Amino acid sequence: MKKTFAKLLCLVLAVMLMVTCFVSCGETNYAENNTKIKIGVSGPLSGGAAVYGIAVKNAAQIAINEINAIEAAGGAGTLGMQFEFVAKDDEHKATNVSTTYSSLYESGMQISLGTVTTAPGLEFKELANDDNVFILTPSASGDDIPEYDNAFQMCFADSNQGSASAVYFNENYQGKQIGIFYKSDEDYSTGIRKTFLDALDASLKNGIKEASFQEGDNDFSSQVEALKTCDVIFMPIYYTPASQFMTKGKGIVKDDAIYYGCDGLDGIDAIDGFDITTVPQEVSYLSHFNSGATTGAAKTFIDKYNAAYNEETEPLNQFGAAAYDCVWAIYEALKVAKANGKEFDVTTSPADFSEILTEVFTSDNFTFHGVTGKAVNADGTSNISWSDDGFVNKEAVKYVVKSANSAQ
16 A cells, blocks of 8 residues: 555656646747847858858848837837847858857847858758747758748758759850869759759750869869860859869860859959959859849948948858848738737747748748849839748849959
């Protein structure tokens, strides 16, 4: 009898302990003391990819300042809340993400722009999924970034960049010798290469030339030699190795060849020690932002950015433009949610914000008008929406960084 009672007592105590742990060890809302809605991002603010992270940080802050000014003025359609933006430096290293994410989350981050680049983003998205933090990344383009319901992209996914580039090649480079220069140990580069080849016409695939490299390679003599007779060289890589290849290729690669990349080439004209005007070939890339816009919403944003930041040391690129759109899209989505009767404030938990924003972003009725994507509206804005899988829907543009035969 005593053993039975003892067992029953132990069972009761165990259940009580489980209940206590469930109540006290559940999700901690670090935002409960927030005075503003806090949006965070992890990105390279130092190192070789810093030009991306700095542009994202700066452009997002411009959007925050504009929104806060609107909210301060008040009036119909506003939220009655202020916003705060926080960026942490991950140096474009996935190994740093656990630290940057924890710092952001525990400091009260409620909504996130995820990461600036893909490799850190693959780690960030797992942590954000565990806590159900909403992500709208400006530029982490990996196909697996929006794997979970809480994650969305403002940039084109890698597979879409590859297939969209192939469509352009199919339409414009028939009869040309195509080359591919890619990084074989990087998901970003190999992913774009694969979908590019999958969508490329058979007539262009015949006789295609390829040259690859890996982390630590920087000579590229053999790669230049392999691709020197190509008419168009597709470069699904980041700007640093691309600039090294172009430098090595001077006088070897055909002067009338075309270097064509994806979003990784954004910022190639602002690398310290690399003078792109000495490259005789055309340098262009698939983009969702026209950095040379002279009219419309894109031009207005460019002027704002250049007025706020030094064009030489903190240049604007499409990563920054996408971050600007991200912040504004989040704000517009929250306005839609409020109009639909959703309740939230500056202390709302990340998980609750995630449910609210995900519902809006996956709605068939939500279209955001931004500065990225092809301008189709009278005010120079684009039409942007999202699929249930988190991929963005908008029209791309080809951006020419430098035209051919303009070397000085």
